[in-house]
Structures are given as structure tokens and as C-alpha cells.
Amino acid sequence: MTFAQILGQERVLGSLVSALASGQLHHAYLFGGPEGVGKELTARTLAQAANCERGEADACGECGPCRRIAGRNHPDVLLVLPEAELIARGWAGRADFSGKPSREIKIAQIRHLQERLSLKALEARRKMAIIGCAEAMNVQAQNALLKTLEEPPDATTLVLVSSAPHALLPTIRSRCLKLAFAPLPLGLVAERVARERGADPATARLCAALAGGSLGQALALDPKALARRQEMLARIEGLAPGDARAALLLAEDLATDRASAEAHLDLLEAWYRDLATLASGGSPEGLINCDLGELAAASAARHGAPEALRRIELCRSARAKLRFNASHRLQTEQLLLRFLFPDV
Numbered sequence: 248m249t250f251a252q253i254l255g256q257e258r259v260l261g262s263l264v265s266a267l268a269s270g271q272l273h274h275a276y277l278f279g280g281p282e283g284v285g286k287e288l289t290a291r292t293l294a295q296a297a298n299c300e301r302g303e304a305d306a307c308g309e310c311g312p313c314r315r316i317a318g319r320n321h322p323d324v325l326l327v328l329p330e331a332e333l334i335a336r337g338w339a340g341r342a343d344f345s346g347k348p349s350r351e352i353k354i355a356q357i358r359h360l361q362e363r364l365s366l367k368a369l370e371a372r373r374k375m376a377i378i379g380c381a382e383a384m385n386v387q388a389q390n391a392l393l394k395t396l397e398e399p400p401d402a403t404t405l406v407l408v409s410s411a412p413h414a415l416l417p418t419i420r421s422r423c424l425k426l427a428f429a430p431l432p433l434g435l436v437a438e439r440v441a442r443e444r445g446a447d448p449a450t451a452r453l454c455a456a457l458a459g460g461s462l463g464q465a466l467a468l469d470p471k472a473l474a475r476r477q478e479m480l481a482r483i484e485g486l487a488p489g490d491a492r493a494a495l496l497l498a499e500d501l502a503t504d505r506a507s508a509e510a511h512l513d514l515l516e517a518w519y520r521d522l523a524t525l526a527s528g529g530s531p532e533g534l535i536n537c538d539l540g541e542l543a544a545a546s547a548a549r550h551g552a553p554e555a556l557r558r559i560e561l562c563r564s565a566r567a568k569l570r571f572n573a574s575h576r577l578q579t580e581q582l583l584l585r586f587l588f589p590d591v
């Protein structure tokens with residue numbers, strides 16, 4: 248990976264390349280911005296560029312250090328993540344941790360990192376530590392890290408990567424050079440989704456719009472759920488007031504598993520956002536479901552903006568409950584029933 252292969256972040260990359268070229272890399276960065284726009288990728292590429300054998304203020308992606316960093320087996324480039332995230336990425340198994348894998352970055356992980364950073368570099372010109380999901384550091388871990396930020400080891404750069412940088416302690420934020428990553432342009436995300444997932448242009452555009460400019464999220468969307476979007480929305484809009492039986496049958500179809508339930512919730516929220524826009528006199532051009540204009544216009548006229556907004560809130564609340572491991576089937580059933588019975 249080279250900087251040129253990272254999409255849509257020219258401003259951030261420009262400042263990193265000039266720091267590399269002048270040999271003035273900062274000792275601590277905070278990469279903030281939405282999920283899936285290339286923050287961690289940039290951190291890894293920065294580690295490569297700082298240690299690339301070609302030394303041209305960029306990574307070549309081919310030399311020994313570049314390859315070892317890409318393969319996560321460079322002894323002086325360290326990555327810290329919550330245990331649960333390591334498992335989610337398939338980089339660790341449940342058996343690697345005692346007890347339930349933690350969603351937090353714990354103080355023991357930061358202490359271990361500090362021990363490693365205090366040793367002389369084995370081969371690197373510049374040691375790098377990347378803390379992914381940095382907002383997952385608990386308070387003790389953040390306070391422990393503060394010491395390293397105040398007295399940084401020689402020839403070392405720390406990169407804190409976070410999609411919620413405001414959740415970090417102000418003392419941490421103030422000691423890092425903050426670089427803000429922007430959401431990616433929808434056209435660019437759609438183009439990549441079309442190419443990598445073989446999606447047709449309309450589906451690719453829909454993925455990009457649903458993911459709000461996050462390439463990572465756009466690529467993670469379930470194309471099966473998207474392909475059935477039109478049918479699903481027509482069924483939901485066709486539910487007769489008070490027809491609980493039809494709602495429960497539909498819930499059964501939508502929530503075959505957790506991923507499917509989540510994908511459908513995202514679709515539904517986007518749908519009611521479109522209806523709220525139309526019902527408040529917005530233009531159909533910016534709609535996420537721009538290909539379903541007729542159904543959207545008819546449904547917006549029938550529901551009106553307050554009902555569309557009520558349904559958006561219900562979708563968000565169901566999504567939040569799913570995140571805390573609520574039953575996907577039950578949440579989908581309750582959601583559809585609440586659509587039909589506003590007073591429940």
C-alpha cells in the first residue's frame with residue numbers, strides 16, 4: 248500500500264508526506280473521522296513510509312519492512328486493539344484470552360506497549376505504535392498512556408485512531424496532533440463498491456448512500472438484503488393498519504439472522520429518512536432510494552413527516568438494543584408492531 252492508493256484524504260496525506268520528507272514526524276497523532284474512511288490504513292502506511300528501505304516519504308509496499316508491517320509481524324511496529332476487535336478481525340481466538348473478551352483497551356495492554364516502546368528498536372528507523380479504536384481505552388489506560396505522550400521515547404511515533412475522538416480525555420487529545428479524516432465522496436465509494444462487489448450502479452450508489460461516505464461500511468453491507476429492498480419496502484408499506492399477523496410474518500422474513508436484521512434496520516431507517524425529506528417538501532433528487540421515487544412519494548404523502556420521524560426513532564432504538572445483544576427476531580417484531588400500533 249502506498250499513500251497514492253488511499254482514497255479521498257489528500258489533505259491529511261499532504262501533511263504527513265511533508266512531515267516525512269522534512270524528517271519532522273510528530274511524536275503523537277490523533278486520526279479522527281468516520282468509520283471505514285482509511286484512518287487505520289493511513290496509520291499503517293505511515294509506519295511503512297517511515298521505515299521503507301526506499302526512503303522516499305512514501306511506502307513502496309514491496310521491501311522487507313513494508314511487507315513485515317503489512318503482515319503485522321514487524322517487531323517495532325505495534326498495534327493495540329480491544330480483545331473483542333482482535334477476535335472480530337480473526338486475528339485472535341477466544342482461547343487466547345481468559346474470560347470474556349473485553350471491548351475495552353485495558354491498562355495492562357498500555358503497560359505492555361510502554362515496555363515494548365522502552366526497548367531499543369530491533370530494526371526500525373522509527374518505532375510506531377498504532378492504537379486502533381482508541382476511544383475504547385478505559386480511563387486507567389488513558390491515564391497510563393498520558394505518561395508516554397508527555398515524555399515520548401526517542402524516534403517513536405504513536406498514532407491514536409478513533410471514530411469518536413471526543414470520547415478521549417481532553418489531556419490525551421491536547422497532547423496529540425489532530426488530523427481529521429473526511430467522509431469519502433459518495434461517487435467514489437459507489438465506484439469502488441461496483442468494482443469490488445460486482446454490484447450494478449444503482450445498488451452501488453445505494454450502498455454508498457446508506458454507508459454515509461464510509462467505504463468500509465459500504466463494502467460490509469449485505470447485498471442480499473439490498474437486492475430485496477424494493478420487495479421489502481413494498482411489503483412494509485402494504486401492511487394494513489392493525490394487521491399484526493402480517494407484521495409478524497414479515498418480521499420472520501427480515502430477521503432470519505442478526506446480520507440480516509441489522510441490514511434491514513439500516514434500510515428502513517434510510518427509507519423513512521427519505522420519506523421525512525419528501526413529506527417536508529424536500530427534493531426527490533437527494534434521496535437515498537432515488538430509484539423508488541413513486542413508492543416514496545405515495546408513502547410520504549400517506550404518512551406525513553411526524554410519522555416518518557417516529558419510525559426513524561423506532562429504527563434507531565431497535566438498532567441500539569441489537570448492539571446490546573437483544574434478540575434480533577424480537578426487536579424486528581416489536582418494531583413492525585409499533586409501526587402499525589402507534590399507541591403501544
Ligand SMILES: [Zn+2]
Nearest residue numbers: 299307310313
Ligand atoms: Zn518499502
